[in-house]
Amino acid sequence: MGTTVGSWSIGVLEGLAGVLADTETGLTGREIGGLLARLEMEDPLPGATKRVRLTEAFVRRQNQDGSARRIVTFIVRAMEPVTYRDRPELFDLRRDGLNERLAFVGLRVTDKGQVSTGAIAETLDEATKIATSLYDELRRRRVHPRVLEYTSIEILKKNNFHACLEACKSVFDRLQELTSRSGDGAKLVDDCLSLGKSGVPMLAINDLNSVTERDEQTGLANLVKGLNGLFRNPVAHDPRLHRNLTDDELLDVMTTVSMVHRRLDGARLTSTTKGDK
16 A cells, blocks of 8 residues: 555544454454564553454554554455455455444555555544445444344345345244244234234234224234235245345335334234134
8 A cells, every 4th residue: 555644543543443353253362463463563462352452552553653554554464355265244344344444544445455545534424424335334224133133144245135035034033933823924924913803913013902003003014015025025036137136225125124123022912812822
């Protein structure tokens, strides 16, 4: 990288260390120690948590050099694409996190793992827009945890086709889990959410005391059936080559599925359920 690198604020250094030393998705303690040693960077707090350890190493090296150039080198070594050959989704996850922090100093990590100049952000919203991937956008929207649980790998691999399918599956799995019912598709929705002849569903999302509440219950049942018909069945049956799902369309699906899960969070089994088993 030929661009001159100045000193970075402690906030930027802490943010970068937080991504690289994340408890679940960051480098291991051994990897951090190995990189610091190979780059001849002081490792002043080897017994501290990974995040504190790496932050202190970054701060001391920057103070020594008067610039963040060696931190850039550390990032490039940590992001060598060959080391992610078995987990390409982890490369994308770390790069997105690094880019959101690097945006404040006008830099970015490329898809080749190099650090290059990029747009400069002055606000959190600007940094998010500059660095945002689908995964980051879903987290920014605070989609339901079930959505990310079922789709994170597909999203990070940029596989919109299967991410859509898995997102819709998550709703039907949730219905089975909440009611102990088998089956799938529209029949499962009718069994679990529809008012039916009795007027009492197995799984109620409200008290069902008013016309509005009963309409709301029916509306959720119809919405889940719609997800099944509009997205899950076509995606499941058509070859991927014949289904081009854009990022915007996928975000719409994910947001809708998230809303369904939030309504199911407050659902209750009705008194008729035991007798129906």
